[in-house]
Amino acid sequence: MDRTWMNFSRASNEYQNGVQSFLDFAFHNSSQENMILCPCKKCDNIYWHYREVVYEHLIVDGFIRGYKKWIYGECTPSGASSTINPRYPYSGYRQYVREDDMEGMMQDAFNMWSEGFQSFPPNYVASDDYNISGNTFMETRRSVPDEQPNEEAAKFYTLLGEMNEKLYEGSKFSKMSFCIRLFHLKCLGGWTRNSLTMLLELLREMFPFAKIPQSCKDMKKVIKDLGLGYNKIHSFPNDCMLYWGDRRNQQSCHVFGKSRWMNRDAEDVNEDEYGPQSTRKSNKILRYFPLIPRLQRLFMSSKTIEFMTWHHDERTDDGLLRHPVDSLAWKSFDNKFPSFASDPRSVRLGLASDGFNPFKIMSTSYSTWPVVLVPYNLPP
Numbered sequence: 001m002d003r004t005w006m007n008f009s010r011a012s013n014e015y016q017n018g019v020q021s022f023l024d025f026a027f028h029n030s031s032q033e034n035m036i037l038c039p040c041k042k043c044d045n046i047y048w049h050y051r052e053v054v055y056e057h058l059i060v061d062g063f064i065r066g067y068k069k070w071i072y073g074e075c076t077p078s079g080a081s082s083t084i085n086p087r088y089p090y091s092g093y094r095q096y097v098r099e100d101d102m103e104g105m106m107q108d109a110f111n112m113w114s115e116g117f118q119s120f121p122p123n124y125v126a127s128d129d130y131n132i133s134g135n136t137f138m139e140t141r142r143s144v145p146d147e148q149p150n151e152e153a154a155k156f157y158t159l160l161g162e163m164n165e166k167l168y169e170g171s172k173f174s175k176m177s178f179c180i181r182l183f184h185l186k187c188l189g190g191w192t193r194n195s196l197t198m199l200l201e202l203l204r205e206m207f208p209f210a211k212i213p214q215s216c217k218d219m220k221k222v223i224k225d226l227g228l229g230y231n232k233i234h235s236f237p238n239d240c241m242l243y244w245g246d247r248r249n250q251q252s253c254h255v256f257g258k259s260r261w262m263n264r265d266a267e268d269v270n271e272d273e274y275g276p277q278s279t280r281k282s283n284k285i286l287r288y289f290p291l292i293p294r295l296q297r298l299f300m301s302s303k304t305i306e307f308m309t310w311h312h313d314e315r316t317d318d319g320l321l322r323h324p325v326d327s328l329a330w331k332s333f334d335n336k337f338p339s340f341a342s343d344p345r346s347v348r349l350g351l352a353s354d355g356f357n358p359f360k361i362m363s364t365s366y367s368t369w370p371v372v373l374v375p376y377n378l379p380p
Contacts, residue, residue: 001025003068010059019058023051039067065306065314102163102177108301109226110156155225162222168210175211179222186216193217228297230289234260234282242286259283291373295347298375310379312344324350324376348376 005018023036030036035048040057041064043049049057162176173181186196193216200219204212213219234243236253243250243260252259262281298304306313311325324330330348334341355369 006063006068010062016059019055022058023055026054027051039064041065102174104302105180105226106156106159106163108297108303109159159225165211167212168207171210176222179213179219180226183219183223228289228293230287233286233288235284235286236260237284239284243282295375298347299345304378307379308347308375308377309344311377314379323380324348330376350374350376 001021003018005014008015008018010016026036027034032048035050036054037043037045038047038049038054038057039045040054040061042061043057044064045067159176163174165175167173167175167178182196182199185191191199196216196219200212200215203210204214213222235241236256236258238253238256240255241247241253247254250260260282262283298308311323315323315325317326319326321327333348340346351371351373353369353371355367357367
């Protein structure tokens with residue numbers, strides 16, 4: 001089918017006739033009676049709609065950018081399912097539930113999109129052609145006998161093994177997808193580590209044949225190489241210094257001379273989050289989430305890379321104040337730093353900080369003061 005009409009104005013007859021042709025094709029191949037997944041920019045192949053609704057969306061909002069290979073909304077892929085959206089229990093409104101995209105997640109985490117992705121056999125050994133730049137590497141598909149993969153490639157193969165290892169025989173979940181889904185629930189529900197460990201113990205008792213981690217710590221070991229961790233940096237309670245860099249091993253504050261430890265006589269075992277924990281507790285801890293790997297991930301992920309240039313490529317520029325890009329401050333910054341502003345991929349960050357009580361108990365003296373950087377490149 002000719003798709004050149006997709007490049008025309010949405011007000012043109014060519015585009016509107018092309019949408020009708022697309023809908024004829026899509027509804028002919030749809031697995032749902034009288035409904036398809038809407039491929040407009042807002043529905044993003046997630047929500048099911050009737051023909052007249054999809055037509056309206058495609059005229060008003062347009063197709064997802066670059067969606068010229070019609071593989072999602074026109075039929076339900078094998079193995080996927082759809083469920084009633086609980087927000088619309090009586091309307092027949094359906095939400096598409098895709099299978100966990102573990103391979104896509106691996107490609108994002110290790111920047112494998114440019115080279116493609118293969119599930120390599122266990123005896124495959126990476127060569128030196130894995131070129132690490134920051135947190136990324138690309139591979140050239142060469143087997144080199146008796147040669148060990150570099151650190152980043154080794155992480156990839158470990159995760160690949162976890163991804164291909166079934167939770168139990170016949171399960172649709174792999175060990176990795178189970179851990180990721182459960183950890184996601186922990187984050188959404190605000191579960192403590194102890195509560196998650198107790199749940200894992202119950203699941204292991206109920207399903208002894210499944211490869212379920214023994215504790216929250218063991219589960220985090222499975223998925224930690226996929227995520228973006230943080231560094232613990234000890235600090236002095238008065239915020240006069242960090243035990244970091246050249247002062248990493250200092251045992252007392254160089255300003256006040258007081259010990260960095262609450263219990264200075266206890267033995268220092270290990271400060272690794274995933275190893276045996278130290279019995280010595282710092283008076284105060286700064287948790288630092290490194291910035292550069294997170295900015296890299298925004299450009300590595302297929303889900304966010306287009307959003308990073310949205311302010312230049314996609315926004316509505318009609319003189320109204322809709323986004324920081326429309327502000328006088330943004331324009332003033334562009335005039336001041338033209339070389340930075342000339343590349344729409346340049347990342348603009350806003351800094352914010354405020355204190356709050358993480359346990360929702362106003363009477364306690366414990367509080368947390370996050371310092372948050374907000375990427376203004378992203379759409380609202």
